[in-house]
Every structure is written in structure tokens, then in C-alpha cells.
Amino acid sequence: METFLSLLFFLGIIVVVVGAILFFIDYAQKRNKKKSLIIIGVGIIMGIVSLGGISLIDQHNAAIAEAQQQKIAKLKxxxxxxxxxxxxxxxxxxxxxxxxxxxxxxxxxxxxxxxxxxxxxxxxxxxxxxxxxxxxxxxxxxxxxxxxxxxxxxxxxxxxxxxxxxxxxxxxxxxxxxxxxxxxxxxxxxxxxxxxxxxxxxxxxxxxxxxxxxxx
Known part of the structure; x- marks a missing residue:
């Protein structure tokens, strides 16, 4: 799961970069920027979702590790x-x-x-x-x-x-x-x-x- 979320984060960065490039092209050519802004937004959402998921997994793993340490300490x-x-x-x-x-x-x-x-x-x-x-x-x-x-x-x-x-x-x-x-x-x-x-x-x-x- 962490691997997937990491890939999603980097993919989000790529999408934001692509969206930003399209935005500047649209800006330079004075075209409608709605599509490029949507692409940037999608990339940002992908980054937020992936980072949030990674954070939750880290918290979960930390909780499990702490519980295991407490169990080991109790057994000892x-x-x-x-x-x-x-x-x-x-x-x-x-x-x-x-x-x-x-x-x-x-x-x-x-x-x-x-x-x-x-x-x-x-x-x-x-x-x-x-x-x-x-x-x-x-x-x-x-x-x-x-x-x-x-x-x-x-x-x-x-x-x-x-x-x-x-x-x-x-x-x-x-x-x-x-x-x-x-x-x-x-x-x-x-x-x-x-x-x-x-x-x-x-x-x-x-x-x-x-x-x-x-x-x-």
C-alpha cells in the first residue's frame, strides 16, 4: 500500500507539473485556462490523498510497534x-x-x-x-x-x-x-x-x- 501511495504522490507531482505547463501555455496564448487548472487541481488532490494515506499508514504502524513493545515489556x-x-x-x-x-x-x-x-x-x-x-x-x-x-x-x-x-x-x-x-x-x-x-x-x-x- 505504501508503494502505491508513493507512486500516486509522484504521479500527482507529474500531473501538477503538466498542468502548470499547460496553464502557462494557455496564459501565453490567452486561451481558457479551465482545463489546465483542473489538471493542476487533480494533481494536488492526488498528492494530498497519497500523503494523507502514507501518514495514516505510518501512524498505524507506529501504534502497532508501540503495542508490540508494550507486549514485549509486559512479557519480560x-x-x-x-x-x-x-x-x-x-x-x-x-x-x-x-x-x-x-x-x-x-x-x-x-x-x-x-x-x-x-x-x-x-x-x-x-x-x-x-x-x-x-x-x-x-x-x-x-x-x-x-x-x-x-x-x-x-x-x-x-x-x-x-x-x-x-x-x-x-x-x-x-x-x-x-x-x-x-x-x-x-x-x-x-x-x-x-x-x-x-x-x-x-x-x-x-x-x-x-x-x-x-x-x-
Whole structure:
């Protein structure tokens, strides 16, 4: 439509120019100027109509652009609120699961160490670990469910990320927590390696907890 109106405007200019030329010819030859004046008038009307149409289209487009900007701003505001609300829930769950995973890790470390001190010649580490997991099955279930909830919260954070908050901090925190929860709910390795790995994973989660806590 704008292209058509632009062509109509330039055509109007041409008509006005042609009308003006005819007007001066009629004037010079002292002829009736009515036809040339009509042509000039038609050209002017074409110009006015085209400019008016272009102006209306520009106003319409500006209104649409403003409405879109308002919609985008509203959506961004809603996403920021959802991110902040979810981040608060994430932090609370993170604190709870951190405590439970840390407690279970310490229990595993102590139980495993005690079993080694009281071991006999037929010591079977797999049986020991199975027994430890069986004894702490309810704690393991709670921690596993908690990690799943953290994963769900993180998915929501990703969907509502507008760049206002540091999503990477939560992604790193979740990776670190996942490492810790996997370690204490699915025991593997040797006693010495478990102690070292657990300590490192626990320290990493502690750092991430401080990092996400500082965003409030």
C-alpha cells in the first residue's frame, strides 16, 4: 500500500507539473485556462490523498510497534517475576537438599570406615555398600526426589531467563548439587576416594549456595 501511495504522490507531482505547463501555455496564448487548472487541481488532490494515506499508514504502524513493545515489556516483566519467584523456591530447596546430602555423606563415610575397622578376612565392600544404602534408603529417596525438584526449578528458570539475572550461577549450582547427590545416593569407588571426592563436592556446593544466596 505504501508503494502505491508513493507512486500516486509522484504521479500527482507529474500531473501538477503538466498542468502548470499547460496553464502557462494557455496564459501565453490567452486561451481558457479551465482545463489546465483542473489538471493542476487533480494533481494536488492526488498528492494530498497519497500523503494523507502514507501518514495514516505510518501512524498505524507506529501504534502497532508501540503495542508490540508494550507486549514485549509486559512479557519480560512477567518472566522476570517468575524467574525471581522460582529462584527463591530453588534456593530454599537447595539448602534443604544440601543439608540432607551432607548428612548422608558423613553417615556413609563413618559407616564405611567403621566397617573397615571391624572387617574380617572375608570383607566384601559391595555387601557393605549395599547394606549402607539399604539402611539409608529413605534418605536416599528424599535426596533423589529433591534433586529432581531442583532440575524442574532449573528448567523453569531457563524458560523465564531474560538476561536480567545470572542463569549461569544456577546452572553451575545445579551441576554441583547433582554431583553431590549422585555421590551419596549411588556409592562407588574406594573408601579413600569417596572421602576426598565427597569433601570436594561438598565444598563446591557450599560455594554455589553462597553464590545464589548473594543474588537476594
Amino acid at each position: 516483566k512477567e518472566k522476570n517475576k517468575k524467574f525471581k519467584d522460582t529462584a527463591s523456591e530453588y534456593l530454599a530447596e537447595y539448602y534443604i537438599i544440601f543439608g540432607k546430602a551432607e548428612d548422608l555423606g558423613n553417615t556413609i563415610n563413618k559407616s564405611w570406615g567403621d566397617s573397615i575397622e571391624n572387617s574380617s578376612a572375608d570383607y566384601d565392600v559391595d555387601k557393605v555398600l549395599d547394606a549402607i544404602e539399604a539402611k539409608n534408603s529413605s534418605k536416599i529417596t528424599t535426596i533423589t526426589d529433591g534433586q529432581s525438584q531442583l532440575d524442574t526449578y532449573l528448567t523453569t528458570l531457563k524458560k523465564n531467563d531474560t538476561g536480567k539475572y545470572n542463569l549461569k550461577t544456577y546452572e553451575t549450582a545445579n551441576d554441583r548439587m547433582s554431583t553431590l547427590t549422585t555421590m551419596v545416593t549411588s556409592i562407588s569407588g574406594s573408601y579413600s576416594s569417596f572421602g576426598t571426592d565427597f569433601s570436594n563436592a561438598d565444598d563446591a556446593v557450599s560455594k554455589s549456595f553462597k553464590a545464589i544466596s548473594s543474588t537476594y
